[in-house]
Amino acid sequence: MSAVTDPEVSCPLCRVAADRQSLCCPSCREDLSVLFRLRYAGRIDYNRALDALDAGDTATALLRLHSALEAEPGLDPARELLESLSVAGPGGAVPAGREGDTPSE
Numbered sequence: 001m002s003a004v005t006d007p008e009v010s011c012p013l014c015r016v017a018a019d020r021q022s023l024c025c026p027s028c029r030e031d032l033s034v035l036f037r038l039r040y041a042g043r044i045d046y047n048r049a050l051d052a053l054d055a056g057d058t059a060t061a062l063l064r065l066h067s068a069l070e071a072e073p074g075l076d077p078a079r080e081l082l083e084s085l086s087v088a089g090p091g092g093a094v095p096a097g098r099e100g101d102t103p104s105e
């Protein structure tokens with residue numbers, strides 16, 4: 001189990017990778033810091049879930065994983081961890097997953 005790597009954020013207009021230092025698009029200079037924050041949100045929650053698991057707090061870990069996947073539906077490590085916890089989870093405290101709608105970017 002390991003933390004995920006930094007996300008890639010690209011300008012929605014130019015489709016080029018944002019500059020990590022300035023958090024701006026190197027092409028059109030659009031401020032992409034909000035996108036960075038959105039991208040990081042899922043990973044921050046995922047890493048908090050790992051911390052919670054380390055501390056033996058499975059309930060908090062599950063909440064964090066759900067938040068992580070809401071922020072970033074494509075965050076596979078969070079999804080896999082959530083699935084493994086759901087299978088081996090304690091006492092069925094796992095909320096039912098939504099069916100049908102898998103938002104994709």
Ligand SMILES: [Zn+2]
Pocket residue numbers: 011012013014015025026027028029030
């Ligand atoms: Zn741009």
